[in-house]
Amino acid sequence: MANQGPDAPRQAEHSAETGAASKARLRLWLRMLKSTRQVEAALRDRLRTxxxxxxxxxxxxxxxxxxxxxxxxxxxSGVLRVSNGNVTGIVDRLAEDGLVVRVQVPGDRRASLVRLTRKGQEEFARQAAAHEAWLSELLSDFTTEEALTLADRFDALAHREEDE
Amino acid sequence: MANQGPDAPRQAEHSAETGAASKARLRLWLRMLKSTRQVEAALRDRLRTxxxxxxxxxxxxxxxxxxxxxxxxxxxSGVLRVSNGNVTGIVDRLAEDGLVVRVQVPGDRRASLVRLTRKGQEEFARQAAAHEAWLSELLSDFTTEEALTLADRFDALAHREEDE
DNA sequence: CAAAAAAGGTTTGAGCTTGAAATACTCTGC
DNA sequence: GCAGAGTATTTCAAGCTCAAACCTTTTTTG
Structure with missing residues (x-):
């Protein structure tokens, strides 16, 4: 993609608006997305197999x-930031497998609490340990310090978007 | 690779078997994922509306x-890194809308080339401009320099995973 | 050349995802 | 009480996603 114009962004450097900054951010976004998807794909694959x-x-x-x-x-659904209806199906399937249960809330017949079963807790513990190890391997390019620094950097971004 | 050994590293303060490094990377991953999803959600929403x-x-x-x-x-599907069958449906729908066409490849009756139509080109140009502007706004926390630095950092990561 | 292998695509089945509409219940104010 | 507003959740349709199965067409190879 990049340089299609023979001499596109020449001229004076008052670029500011659609200019260099937005290209740089676009570039960052594409890399972020690519990296994230790769890690996600690797995790998904291992969780599956x-x-x-x-x-x-x-x-x-x-x-x-x-x-x-x-x-x-x-x-x-609030914690996971996905839609309401989405969670219904996932919880349904987890419940079928006996990993979670829906418990009626005493005072309110509309609501129910979802909770891990004993089996769910045990299963999750195994998965979480593996998950953490996979991740450490997948992100082994980042040192502990760099990871923490970057995490904070993204945290700021996340919080900024959060309240919309 | 990973320092899993019962007594591999330890000593000098980093006792780190499953320890600090993997926690830090896990933390980084969760932030990355959150940020990425937020940006994605914003983009999806605007593309839709x-x-x-x-x-x-x-x-x-x-x-x-x-x-x-x-x-x-x-x-x-190789470029986009999604499955074969996936692309079929998306291209089908884009073709219905007259934004892309499938062109038969002369020497090979199995294959076809997908191409943007004129209309598709024009439509994409409008979308791409908006997309870049949205992104610059969404990632405005990052300066041009920081964005480029980070982009390169992720690029390394992406390339490392690439060949698997 | 014919059988086998490989390559290009589509189809299928299951699951995820969203936004919108529907259901069911609770609460408020009159 | 009871109408309406608000809350909690599910249902629905459309679309995305993957892996695996399946055609069809090439290419390889015995």
Whole structure:
């Protein structure tokens, strides 16, 4: 893609608006996306072959593992930042496999709490350990310090977008 | 590679078997993923509301825009790094809308080249301009220099994974 | 040359994802 | 009480995604 114009962005350097900055950010975005997708693909593949599960299922279980008291469906979709209806199906399938349960909330017949079962906890523990190891391998280009620095950098970005 | 040994590294403060490094990388991964998804969600939303299209459609058109002579289906899925069958459906829908065409390859009755139509080119040009502007806005936390530095950093990562 | 292997694509089945509409329940104010 | 507003969740249609199975057409090879 890059340099199609023979001498496109010459001229004075008051580029500012559609200029160099936006090209640089576009470039960054494309790399980020590529890297993220590669890591995601690797994780998905290993989850599938070694645990016969999927990334979304893992994500849901990870969220539930952090909240031992369970999460309401809406809270779950909020934490994962996916749509409401989405979570319904994933939880359905996890429940079929006996990894999570829906517990009725006493005072409110609309809501239910989703919680990991014992089996779910044990299964997730195994998956999470493997997941962390895979990731460390996949991101081994980054030293501990660099990883932490970058993590904070992205954190700022994430927070900025968060409240919309 | 990984220092898994029961007593491989330790000593000088980094006892790090499954330790600090992998936690840091896990943290980085979670932030990357969150940021990437937020940007993706924003882009998807705007593509939908302003151009009535989707990110995968945009990606396909972007790939075709870079190769004016067209791409074979297999090359297209290679460039985009998605599965074969996936591209079939997206191209089908783009073709229905008159944005791309499938052209028979002379010497080979199996293959066809996919190409942007005139209309597709024009439509993509509008979308790409908007896309670049949105991105610059979404990533405005990063200066030009920082963006380029990070892009290179991720590039290394991407290339490392590439050949598997 | 014919059988086997490989290459290019599509189809299929299962699951993920979204946004919108539908359902069901709770709460507020009158 | 009860109408309406608001909350919690599910259902639905359309589209994306993958892996695996499946055609068809080339290419290889015995």
């Amino acid at each position: 070694e645990f016969d599960t999927t990334l979304p299922r893992f994500d849901v279980m990870a969220a539930l593992d952090r909240f031992e008291n369970g999460l309401k469906m809406s809270a779950l | 302003e151009f009535d299209t989707t990110l995968p459609r945009f990606d396909v058109m972007a790939a075709l825009d870079r190769f004016e002579n067209g791409l074979k289906m297999s090359a297209l």
